[in-house]
Amino acid sequence: MSGLVDGFLIAAVVVVVVARQFRAQRIDTERRWWLLPAVLGVVALREPGLIDAHHHTASVALLTTELLIGLAIGAAWAWTSRIWTEPDGAVWSRSTKASGLVWLIGIALRVGLYAFGAALGIHQDSSALLLALAATLLVRSGILAWRAQSSSSRTAPARGAAYGDDMPRRAWKERV
Structure with missing residues (x-):
């Protein structure tokens, strides 16, 4: 991909991700939270201009510095996001003003x-920024999934084992 296309891709991902994060959204710990960062990472790594020859x-x-900044920003973003559990057990999150500052x-x-880098005369391709964005999203999503799991386990009602818990249940069929 050209630098212009990478720039548009990066801008689109940032706009979509940031806009979504400032609205309350349900955290589903069972979904593949790592998929978008993995795709962005693969797109970034297949570019030949990642390192200036x-x-x-x-x-x-x-x-390396860009990736470390990305990891730190992802962690800070995840820890500044508000997480709460609804009475039905669903875990929700929303970014805060502190997340915007991050x-x-x-x-x-x-x-x-x-x-x-430009002052040193180093050619920097947009794939480095894309890779750092992937690292940011991966860390943020991972920490939020971890926080959601620990939050839902703390608020889940305690329940002991009961007779028949390990027995298979027949599915209920609706009759017309």
Whole structure:
């Protein structure tokens, strides 16, 4: 993909993800929360311009720093999100104002990192940003899934084993 297409893809993913996170949404710990970050990571890793061939060491250092920033932003975003459990046991989350501040700090750090790399003359492809975004989403989703599981287990009613729990049940059929 070209840099322009990568830029549009990154912008679209950020807009969709951020817009969704500031609305309350149910956390389903059974779904594949890692799928979107994995797809973004594969798209980023298949690009040939991830590392600058002329500045190999500095480029790897910038990429590592970008990934560390992405991991930190993902963790901070997950820990600043509000999680609550409804009476029916469903776990919900919503980003807070602090989460928005985390995003702004993350964007500022990435812009500063890009400017630093440009000042050193290092070619930086948009696939590095895409890979860092994948890391951010992976960490955030993983921490939220973990928090949701621990939150739902704390609020689940305690129930001891009863006779017949391990016996298979017949499905109820509706008769017309």
